[in-house]
Amino acid sequence: MSQITIQINGRPYTVGCEDGQEAHLTQLAAVFDQQVRQVGQSVGPLAETRLFLMAALMMADELADARARLGQVHEQAAKRVAEQLASDTRSAKALDMIARRIEALSVRVEP
Numbered sequence: 001m002s003q004i005t006i007q008i009n010g011r012p013y014t015v016g017c018e019d020g021q022e023a024h025l026t027q028l029a030a031v032f033d034q035q036v037r038q039v040g041q042s043v044g045p046l047a048e049t050r051l052f053l054m055a056a057l058m059m060a061d062e063l064a065d066a067r068a069r070l071g072q073v074h075e076q077a078a079k080r081v082a083e084q085l086a087s088d089t090r091s092a093k094a095l096d097m098i099a100r101r102i103e104a105l106s107v108r109v110e111p
Contacts, residue, residue, distance in 0.1 A: 001016050001018065003016050004022050006029035007029070007033060009048070009051065015029075035055040035058060039055045
């Protein structure tokens, strides 16, 4: 297990992470730091805990919105797959009917 120091709102915090996850954790910390700074600029000075709480709630709200949009995309994709399957089935039936007609015509034409 590794330990790294991240900066949130200008203060260092040492946190642990799995080996190899240091860069990812640093990126996550940068995103959170940006959110904390935005909250601080929007609402003014707050106690650190309250500032972090507000930033976390805003990020949770963004995550909930993203999950809802992802759910809609999955529903739309499933609908498109079902529509494509139905279209493929209709096409296969039409081709089968055409093949049967051609076979019937070829029997009539043969001497």
